Amino acid sequence: MDTKQNILYHARCLFNEQGAERVSIREIGRAAGISHGNLRYHYPGKAHLLEALFQECFDKSSAFTAGLLQSDINFAQLLRGTWQEAKGFWEYRFLLIDLISLCRNYPEVQRGFQQMYQQREQEILLIFRYLAARKWIHPAPYSGYYELVIQNFLMAVDYGLSHVLVKYPDTPQEVLLRKYHLMWYAPLIGCLTVEGLDLLKEVLDLETGRVKT
């Protein structure tokens, strides 16, 4: 790990444990074992750390989406991929749990989320069109419905973790993540044809949210 990676790793761990607002730059330096001056040289302030971590998380997620779009999409690949994503987001959970306060206090983070929404909406619409072409989902009941479903999906990705954390306290992390991930699919499941649902069921346990490997 180079210095920057080392700093980001420790910043992420501390942000996840305590919430981004409560962690000072000095604490991050101590955890990373580098001087305050050295840390400041790489990341002059908390805003820079937050932007870098948002970008890191976004880039990982973008790589997954790009890979998906370059192939013949099937439910096994889709579900296993989004399950990996859900587990990956857990590693950046402070971004989701503190989303609204981070956006309020760091305009660059808010702009990051906005750009991400725009990009993902386009990409997921392509996935929906593919699923519709394979007759795995019904045609949109009206023009614009898929767009609404996609917005709901993006909301579930960003706030579903907060929701399950409040609703199911003292729940093992694996169970919590399954509930979180299942929530992403709530409106999509309603769009599935009989064939689509059968294919989905081969990979996803609809009761527990477990993704079969």
Add this chain to the structure above:
Amino acid sequence: MDTKQNILYHARCLFNEQGAERVSIREIGRAAGISHGNLRYHYPGKAHLLEALFQECFDKSSAFTAGLLQSDINFAQLLRGTWQEAKGFWEYRFLLIDLISLCRNYPEVQRGFQQMYQQREQEILLIFRYLAARKWIHPAPYSGYYELVIQNFLMAVDYGLSHVLVKYPDTPQEVLLRKYHLMWYAPLIGCLTVEGLDLLKEVLDLETGRVKT
């Protein structure tokens, strides 16, 4: 307005403007025009104010749901009612925007949300059964699907406002609230039969989210 109502009114306004964490009990006393001692007599601490405001918001919403369940549900009544609710939640928006930090810092508020979820799940399931009996929504594609949709609905109610605030900055309040309210219906729309969708369209402009009166 009696003293307690007066205090709650000013607390709610300040919490909405600045976020609950940033407002002190003293500021609330000043805004309400009463002494610090008098305020403390009614509400010993911020936790008591937050619990009372949560209860106030919950009671209003419960009255609406109870009224709905006592009648023959139709889409006009449902949509106009939930639209009023969405506007009502705007008056308590600090509870939604700061949901996760309030739940973290005030266990009673978290318990309040948990109880609310339990109660609403039961009530909304009754509404879904009614809509299914009228053949306005399709039967659940698998046992448990309505429950997932309802959980998504409750998530959209609680986090949809944060989502649209981040996604659509500098947007007029009315437009923002329509987007927020439309989000509640994302997975339900996918469950509608042709007849159900036609009836819904009579009351709801699916493009803008405007509820016709």
